[in-house]
Amino acid sequence: MNKVIQKAAKVNHSKLCTSLLKWYDKEARKLPWRIPPELTKKGIKNDPYKIWISEIMLQQTGVKTVQTYYINFIKKWPKIQNLNEADENDVLKEWSGLGYYRRALNLKKCAEIICENYNGKFPNNENELLNLPGIGSYTAAAIISIAFDKPAIVIDGNIQRITSRLYEIKEDLKKSKSKIYEKLEKIISKERPGDFAQALMDLGSTICKPVNPKCNSCPLLKYCLAHKNNTYKFIPLKTKKLNKVIKKGYLYIGITTEEKIILIKRPKKGLLSGTICPPSSDWKQNEFPTPKPPFKGDWKILNESIFHSFTHFDLELKIMISKINEYPNDVYLEPLNSSILKSLPTVMKKGVALVIDNHII
DNA sequence: AATACGGGGGT
DNA sequence: ACCCCAGTATT
Numbered sequence: 001m002n003k004v005i006q007k008a009a010k011v012n013h014s015k016l017c018t019s020l021l022k023w024y025d026k027e028a029r030k031l032p033w034r035i036p037p038e039l040t041k042k043g044i045k046n047d048p049y050k051i052w053i054s055e056i057m058l059q060q061t062g063v064k065t066v067q068t069y070y071i072n073f074i075k076k077w078p079k080i081q082n083l084n085e086a087d088e089n090d091v092l093k094e095w096s097g098l099g100y101y102r103r104a105l106n107l108k109k110c111a112e113i114i115c116e117n118y119n120g121k122f123p124n125n126e127n128e129l130l131n132l133p134g135i136g137s138y139t140a141a142a143i144i145s146i147a148f149d150k151p152a153i154v155i156d157g158n159i160q161r162i163t164s165r166l167y168e169i170k171e172d173l174k175k176s177k178s179k180i181y182e183k184l185e186k187i188i189s190k191e192r193p194g195d196f197a198q199a200l201m202d203l204g205s206t207i208c209k210p211v212n213p214k215c216n217s218c219p220l221l222k223y224c225l226a227h228k229n230n231t232y233k234f235i236p237l238k239t240k241k242l243n244k245v246i247k248k249g250y251l252y253i254g255i256t257t258e259e260k261i262i263l264i265k266r267p268k269k270g271l272l273s274g275t276i277c278p279p280s281s282d283w284k285q286n287e288f289p290t291p292k293p294p295f296k297g298d299w300k301i302l303n304e305s306i307f308h309s310f311t312h313f314d315l316e317l318k319i320m321i322s323k324i325n326e327y328p329n330d331v332y333l334e335p336l337n338s339s340i341l342k343s344l345p346t347v348m349k350k351g352v353a354l355v356i357d358n359h360i361i
Numbered sequence: 362a363a364t365a366c367g368g369g370g371g372t
Numbered sequence: 373a374c375c376c377c378a379g380t381a382t383t
Contacts, residue, residue: 058378065369066378099367102381136380156378174362201378210376211372241375271366310367346368 013187016166016223021192023219024199029206031063032071037195040149046194048122048147049080052110055139055146056103063205069098080120083111089265092275093343101345102273106134124148145193153184154197158204164236165208168225172237244313247283251306251317251351254278254295254324260333261340261352262295262324271310276332277348283315297322306354308347319351 025037033054035044053073057066073094077083083091088108095104110132114120122143123129129140137155144152160173163180171179189196207218215227226232254262263276279294293299299322308315334340338356341349 055378060366060377060379061368062370062377097368099369100379102366103379106380134380138379142378154378157376158378197378205378238375273366308367312365 012223016187016220017189017196019219019223020199020203021189021195024195024202027202027206028195028198029063029202032067032074034198040192040195045149046147048124048143050074051143051147052122052135052139053107055142056107056134057098059103059139060100061098065098069094080111080114083108084115086111088274089276096275096343097346097349099346101275103134105268105274109133110135122147124150126152142197145197147194149192149194151188151190151193152197153181153188154200155180155184156201158208159184159197159200161210161236162200162204162208162220165213165226165232166220166224168229168231168235170231170235170237172239176236242312244309245285246314246316247285248288248316249283249318250281250288250291250301251319251348252279252281252293252295252299253319253321253352253355254293254297254327255321255336256324256327256333258333259336261336262327263332263334264294264330265332272345272347275345275348277344278352280317283313285313288318291320293320293322295322295324295327297324302354304354304358306347306350308350310347315347317347317351319354321355 028034028037030036033050035046054066054070057070057073076094077086086108088105091108092101092104095101098104113132114122124144126140126144129135129143130137135143141152141154144150145154155177160180163169163183164173164176167179167183169176169179203218203220207214213232215221215224215232218224218227221227224232226235256262261278264279265276266272266274268274281292282289291299291301299320302319302321305316305318308317336352336356338353341353341356344352
């Protein structure tokens with residue numbers, strides 16, 4: 001490439017960045033963890049703890065869903081020291097309904113490491129952040145740019161999509177990752193790295209959407225090759241969808257003589273990791289397994305099933321109920337009323353709600 | 362490189 | 373009934 005073209009490209013990158021930030025100054029979404037651009041420019045700094053919490057919650061979870069959880073979480077544990085002293089099961093309860101429960105376990109583990117090894121302060125370089133549980137390449141870069149306002153290449157689903165379209169990158173996302181990285185290196189703002197990253201996320205969420213992007217409102221319209229060539233509908237290339245399987249099993253609702261429901265803590269690994277739930281059977285593909293109730297009792301089965309859809313399979317659970325006289329001492333007992341529902345993962349919530357709503361007990 | 366890991370929102 | 377989403381850890 002000759003020097004004239006190179007220089008022209010550089011000017012273009014810088015203009016693109018300016019256009020984006022100008023748009024962000026006007027259109028930035030107001031979010032509970034965000035410091036708006038007018039205050040960032042005055043030098044108001046983010047609290048890395050809050051950015052971290054929000055970023056972990058936002059992993060594969062929508063902004064709308066996260067907001068309430070974030071506010072409640074920060075209210076309960078305003079500083080990392082509070083989280084460090086919190087009970088793991090309380091953190092999981094606060095997380096219930098958000099999904100990916102391993103995130104909550106890692107959150108707690110990470111708070112312990114930060115408090116014990118880092119004097120309660122987040123390290124401000126990517127490599128050290130990457131060594132912390134639950135922090136991968138995306139979140140490390142997000143914390144560096146948003147919380148510390150230092151340049152970092154933040155790549156999430158939105159930014160992959162925007163960059164692929166801007167430069168009309170047609171390869172599958174797996175293969176195009178390094179190309180996207182190189183393009184972003186050139187356009188990111190060195191002056192306002194945090195706002196730049198957040199601007200791209202807002203753009204992806206409100207304008208450069210997966211389907212029906214609002215190109216006419218896009219501040220980057222004139223830089224976008226996919227728009228120019230009308231290929232944006234196919235970019236980024238969509239990957240093949242996998243067929244879901246159906247699994248079946250039983251949920252065992254054991255009620256003590258004191259009218260309490262018996263719960264157990266699930267293993268730290270695997271589905272619903274570490275959450276406290278009514279015991280359930282194995283979940284067998286296509287057919288119900290042989291019922292093996294966890295406690296001795298006179299188990300009755302309900303007619304009605306509950307259904308729940310996970311990422312890679314659908315689940316049908318039949319509910320079994322029994323009064324229980326004897327049970328191990330490592331179980332958890334809770335009053336069987338609607339107040340326990342909020343601490344259960346959604347699939348379990350459905351099962352217990354069925355029992356409560358039908359006044360079966 | 363492929364797979365496991367939840368759940369809600371949008372269309 | 374699909375698809376999507378501010379991903380990470382494990383194998």
